[in-house]
Amino acid sequence: VISAFEGKQRIIESPGSIALLPQKEMKIDNDIYFIPSLNRVTGIYAHSGTYNTNRITIRGIGSRSLFITSKIRAYYDNIPLTTGDGETTVEDIDPNLIDRMETIKGPSSSLYGAGLGGTLLISSESPSNQERYLRYSITGGSYGYLKNDLSFAYGNDKNRLGVVMNKIKSNGYRENNKFDRFTGGIHFKSYLTNKTTLNFLSTFIGLNAQIPSSLNREMYETNPEAAAPNWAEAEGFEDNRKFISGLGINHIFNENSSLDASVFYTWRDLYERRPFNILEENVNATGTRIKYEYKNEWKGYKFNLVVGGEYFIDFYKWQTYENNDNEQGELLSDNKESRENINGFIKTDLQFPFKTFLTIGLNINSTNYDYQSLFSIDGSDNSGDYSFGTTFSPRLAISHPVTPNIFVYGNISNGFSPPSLAETLTPSGSINPDIKPDQGINYEAGTKGMVFRNKLFYDIAYFSMHISDLIVAQRVGEDEFIGINAGKTINNGLEVSLKYNFLPQSSRNTEFTGFITYTLANYTFKEFVQAGNDYSGNELTGVPKNVFNAGLAFRIRCGIYGNLNYQFVDEMPMRDDNSVYSDPYQLTNFKLGYLKRLSDHFEINIHGILNNVFNEKYASMISVNAASFGGNLPRYYYPGLPRNFFLGAEIRYNF
Numbered sequence: 179v180i181s182a183f184e185g186k187q188r189i190i191e192s193p194g195s196i197a198l199l200p201q202k203e204m205k206i207d208n209d210i211y212f213i214p215s216l217n218r219v220t221g222i223y224a225h226s227g228t229y230n231t232n233r234i235t236i237r238g239i240g241s242r243s244l245f246i247t248s249k250i251r252a253y254y255d256n257i258p259l260t261t262g263d264g265e266t267t268v269e270d271i272d273p274n275l276i277d278r279m280e281t282i283k284g285p286s287s288s289l290y291g292a293g294l295g296g297t298l299l300i301s302s303e304s305p306s307n308q309e310r311y312l313r314y315s316i317t318g319g320s321y322g323y324l325k326n327d328l329s330f331a332y333g334n335d336k337n338r339l340g341v342v343m344n345k346i347k348s349n350g351y352r353e354n355n356k357f358d359r360f361t362g363g364i365h366f367k368s369y370l371t372n373k374t375t376l377n378f379l380s381t382f383i384g385l386n387a388q389i390p391s392s393l394n395r396e397m398y399e400t401n402p403e404a405a406a407p408n409w410a411e412a413e414g415f416e417d418n419r420k421f422i423s424g425l426g427i428n429h430i431f432n433e434n435s436s437l438d439a440s441v442f443y444t445w446r447d448l449y450e451r452r453p454f455n456i457l458e459e460n461v462n463a464t465g466t467r468i469k470y471e472y473k474n475e476w477k478g479y480k481f482n483l484v485v486g487g488e489y490f491i492d493f494y495k496w497q498t499y500e501n502n503d504n505e506q507g508e509l510l511s512d513n514k515e516s517r518e519n520i521n522g523f524i525k526t527d528l529q530f531p532f533k534t535f536l537t538i539g540l541n542i543n544s545t546n547y548d549y550q551s552l553f554s555i556d557g558s559d560n561s562g563d564y565s566f567g568t569t570f571s572p573r574l575a576i577s578h579p580v581t582p583n584i585f586v587y588g589n590i591s592n593g594f595s596p597p598s599l600a601e602t603l604t605p606s607g608s609i610n611p612d613i614k615p616d617q618g619i620n621y622e623a624g625t626k627g628m629v630f631r632n633k634l635f636y637d638i639a640y641f642s643m644h645i646s647d648l649i650v651a652q653r654v655g656e657d658e659f660i661g662i663n664a665g666k667t668i669n670n671g672l673e674v675s676l677k678y679n680f681l682p683q684s685s686r687n688t689e690f691t692g693f694i695t696y697t698l699a700n701y702t703f704k705e706f707v708q709a710g711n712d713y714s715g716n717e718l719t720g721v722p723k724n725v726f727n728a729g730l731a732f733r734i735r736c737g738i739y740g741n742l743n744y745q746f747v748d749e750m751p752m753r754d755d756n757s758v759y760s761d762p763y764q765l766t767n768f769k770l771g772y773l774k775r776l777s778d779h780f781e782i783n784i785h786g787i788l789n790n791v792f793n794e795k796y797a798s799m800i801s802v803n804a805a806s807f808g809g810n811l812p813r814y815y816y817p818g819l820p821r822n823f824f825l826g827a828e829i830r831y832n833f
Contacts, residue, residue: 182194191585200278208824227245251291255300258442268298305339339364359386363379395815424442444462594617597610786825
């Protein structure tokens with residue numbers, strides 16, 4: 179059962195492509211972050227340069243972003259993890275703070291606003307009724323990795339409390355690659371009455387991580403452990419503090435109507451030393467999301483209405499300073515920007531007596547930026563306002579059961595994504611008046627269901643996304659870019675996901691399952707002319723054409739469990755002219771564990787993980803259209819980890 183489209187329904191009934199990722203699947207490769215597990219989800223490819231440098235793409239959207247995830251929205255229990263200009267950071271959320279994640283692939287603007295590629299909906303972990311425990315785990319592994327984790331949970335009929343704290347340290351595979359993160363989180367849920375529920379969530383993340391950056395081809399092949407020379411010399415790093423908090427209330431008026439309302443606040447403070455300057459950032463964001471739901475049934479017709487809105491504003495301040503022999507020098511720039519985002523949405527669902535399900539949705543969005551330059555060497559003032567006006571994003575979807583457990587569906591949805599801060603400003607710091615949001619429309623048809631006595635779950639989707647006003651980050655200096663609307667793309671794709679349960683459903687404490695996922699990504703530039711060069715017809719940069727995954731998972735009655743996963747990633751173009759491609763690669767990962775209940779109170783869980791079993795050499799992240807300066811070769815490659823392992827032990831005391 180999923181809730182991605184603001185309504186509870188079985189995943190096979192939903193008229194769209196939804197991927198469900200539970201916590202246990204997020205922790206197959208490691209317990210640091212869940213980015214690698216996203217690459218087993220069809221339609222998604224996640225670049226991972228380091229633990230703190232990632233870029234998630236969905237159906238090709240966001241592939242041309244430089245070092246961050248953009249054009250994809252993310253929520254953590256209704257708290258936006260996406261900034262006002264569309265940048266998203268999810269890798270800081272520890273898997274132990276997450277219960278599950280639902281991923282909407284394709285435009286989901288009718289409910290969630292500006293997310294052309296899709297939306298990640300992360301649900302926090304909360305103890306169930308009468309679940310009470312204290313849990314401690316320790317994990318060690320390659321390259322000096324060590325994680326300590328302490329969790330506490332208490333639940334009864336009225337209140338649920340979960341507390342998580344963990345500390346991670348790693349020396350890293352490469353030079354200038356140390357990583358140190360502390361995470362603390364609390365989740366409290368109270369059933370005030372039989373109709374009213376209060377939900378509180380608060381998370382703090384403290385991160386200090388060095389930055390090795392990307393390598394050119396020669397260094398990548400001969401010395402992948404090295405950091406980029408300029409970043410090594412600068413001893414580049416980021417010191418990042420983040421606080422996320424939200425308070426929500428759900429009230430059921432009667433059997434037909436309910437109200438969900440939440441308020442949230444996020445804060446982030448960053449200090450980053452780079453070869454070319456030193457950056458200081460501070461973001462304060464606040465907002466609210468309200469949703470009213472009404473449902474009824476009449477003569478076999480089921481009707482559901484969801485109407486609501488979201489208001490979000492963040493205040494962003496940043497300064498840059500000279501880097502004088504790795505010491506902070508003179509002020510170079512001082513800026514602030516307020517970014518306001520208003521979403522109104524309405525969705526209606528109608529299920530006919532013959533079981534056909536129809537949904538119609540509409541989102542109305544207004545996005546505004548107010549930029550102020552507080553420092554100028556030549557006395558000029560580049561301050562200004564920027565508004566994208568009102569954007570309407572409709573969605574139409576239909577699904578129909580062929581049998582009680584086999585459904586076919588189709589949908590048409592419109593989406594958009596505003597330009598990032600860097601794309602709205604010229605290198606001189608003035609407003610870029612010509613930039614417009616990416617716009618796109620998605621056509622999709624698919625089928626989902628369970629066959630062979632419900633042992634095989636399948637999900638097959640074909641889609642065609644037509645993107646116009648494609649924003650291109652045109653590099654004009656080592657750290658200078660200007661955003662332009664340079665073209666159109668057509669992203670045609672096929673996604674196949676299969677999961678098979680080899681054992682009867684009556685089997686207790688025993689599990690043996692297998693899965694296969696395959697993505698065919700035929701993404702091309704329809705019209706793309708830049709600086710006199712015509713790239714029309716070329717393949718879209720930064721996305722592999724074929725991605726294939728297969729795996730087996732087992733659990734036997736004595737407590738032994740494990741899984742084996744294989745992944746193939748095809749080559750991908752790294753330049754718009756398609757003159758340079760990355761190398762294809764194959765990865766095999768293996769996990770084996772032992773989970774045993776020793777008594778009424780004690781449980782132990784011991785596991786080992788071996789990743790990249792055959793020591794494949796590959797690039798886990800590429801930098802698209804990397805430029806060369808001062809006669810240096812372009813730096814495309816972030817080396818992936820060679821063979822690496824983790825060993826962990828967990829003890830849990832149940833009260």
